[in-house]
Amino acid sequence: MDWSTVFSMSTLVNTVNTATIVVLAGLGCLLTDQVGIMSIGIDGMMTAGAFAAVMGSWLCGSWLMGIVFALAAGLLFGLFYAVFVVRFKSDEFIIGVAMNIFAVALTTFMLRSIPGQTGSFHPATGTVTKLPAFTLTLPGGTPVTLSLMVPLSWLLVAVCWVMMYRTPLGYWLHASGEHPESLRSVGRSPERMRYLGSLLCGLLCGLSGAYLSLGYLSTFTENMSASRGYVAVACVIFGRSNPLYVFLAALLFGFIDTAGQRMQGVVDPTLTATFPYIGTILMMVLLAARTAIRKRRA
């Protein structure tokens, strides 16, 4: 096979594009991880965001309304999660899984009832307005088109990092996860921090969904997130809850995904489709091995 198609400029661009989905969801997951309720429900939040974005864009004819719809959907799911986990102290994993299943079912149902379509969304009237994109010319003359959400996600990584490590709010969020009673004993409610973490997570996952359906693609298909939310959870663990490392882990995932697509000509495409998930498992094994080695040395 021709390896130059695997390691090329277009692979790099594709890597970045694919990674952006996971970067945004990963940041969201990271914030719930900070407040001690690591959300695996982000996959559902992304699905809901993706659907809401397409609906917003189609109904209002504007990508901006698509984003507003997606943020609202994410916020709603984040609130739902927080009410169950923080207020009613339900098991975070059960609620997370329930949310993922619920989101797929709900969006499928709404796809069939609102525009009356199955499988994926192909509007008979009106159009789905995509997120704006811009074109850069790289040195060497290759033109590269990126969605607006790509640089925005990089900005959000930086904002997230600054918030976590350079503002009091970041420390309160972290304290509410690591030792909630210490925060309570100085007169600040850890529950409020947990709500905040969960709501911010909803917003970020909504954005991730909007990018998925309006930037990366320009339609909604049933079960659209394809479990990328779980990949984002893995990236948070692999990135040791640091936004920069989570970002790098997401890029690695993006590369594996893209490389898999490029190798479809040579390897069975059903096999290459498993690459991202196999990559995730490998990441986890590496992490476990590293922890085990450290423990033995200590």
Place this chain on the structure above:
Amino acid sequence: MEKGETMVSFRHVSMQFPGVLANDDVSLDIRQGEVFALVGENGAGKSTLMNILYGMNKPTGGEVYIKGQKMTEFSPKAAIARGVGMVHQHFMLVPSFTVAQNIMLNNEPRRGIFYDFKAANDTVNRLVAEYGLQVRPEDRVEDISVGLQQRVEILKTLHRGADVLILDEPTAVLTPQETEELFAVIRRIVAERHMTIIIITHKLYEVMEISDRVGVMRQGKLVGVRNTAEVNERILASMMVGKEVLLDALERVDDHDETVAIEVENLQVRDSRGLMAVNGLSLRVQRGEVLGIAGIEGNGQSELIEAITGMRPIHGGTVKIQGHDIRGLSPGQIRALGLAHVPEDRLSTGVSAKADITDNLIVGKEKRPEFSLKRVHMKRRSIRRYAEEIFRKFDIRGAGVDTLTGDLSGGNMQKVVVAREFSFDTPVLIISQPTRGVDIGAMDFIHQQIIAKRNASCAILLVSADLDELYRLSDRMVTIYEGRITGEFLPDSIEKTEISYYMTGGGSRKEAAR
């Protein structure tokens, strides 16, 4: 405010918890600039009273005044605002944060929206200079010693403007060296800052060493307040214990089998923090005898029992059960030597609260041929028949053997534990806190069962925080203090005041206990 003025005033404070009157009409004034020690046995109500002052419990009766103002809202936030700070036994620190980040938590200096780390460190350095409590602001709390963590807690309350500082058993987690340092700090902040210190402790020599006045609590009541200079450890011990409550005597049958069934030789065990909790302890228990271990909680009893039953590794020395060295054996293997164990905490180790009574009674016997076919199939019918028999025999009061164990009252849950363990019919019994939180009827029943086992030639090692119980059941008693045996007594030849004195380190001087 002048030295000697009343800072805190409890007026007829009562605290009724479900089934327990933890504070019973307590009236107490605490003055500016004094070190006030609050002593009493386990469960006497000391911590409850202080939790009320710190706003963590709202009293069910009476009033609390801080600096003359009546407390209307009971919350830590309100207490902090009135200048009350509390250092809990379990520290309220975020382990991964630095010392400065913990002290400044929710009080962070900012530059714009950003956390001003330099200002935070400077503030801490200023506090350090001001109060003479040495800490390094940049150190991570998880990396520093418990003694230093306690300092961080004290600085945290001082930074928030506390002038009344409650210390809940501050020395329980400290080494003797760290205790000395803490006392030096207390003396300094009282002398230089006119702070008011309330210290809850079990250790009477510490009361004598650090306090100006001492209040003694017993069964929720404040039984007396004295000037420390006018009392001694013996007087305090007798105030703590009070008059004996006598139940009917138990019938003992003596059949002198002098075989030693439990033999502990120079045992050393570390606690969960790595400190030596049992330090060179030796004891022997013969068959047909109850050896009672008297001690204030946290002096190594739990670790001793855990080591004997295989739940905690032995660091040094030997333990022999029925003549077999148990080092390296699992709890199951030790049980197979002929040991049964009633653990101190029935909810965490005694029962499975989510399982029914039948399952809790059968645990450990489920592989016996009468209950299981080739260890694969469980014979539910004979298991149930067996459970019902035990249920009746041990007078467990519940709807039936299908009741979830977690739904039982404390007394009945304890009977389930006792029933299961006693029906193993082992020659060795290790019993911890057999009647804690149990009503008097169930207590009497359990006591009779223990004596019945003794009369049937079992060797019984009994640990209890309840002196009356130890007096009632023991053939011999030993006192444990800081992981060592400090004395051995026959129950009818020693007064309770005398034994409390040994339990609080009175018999051995502090230096000797090191």
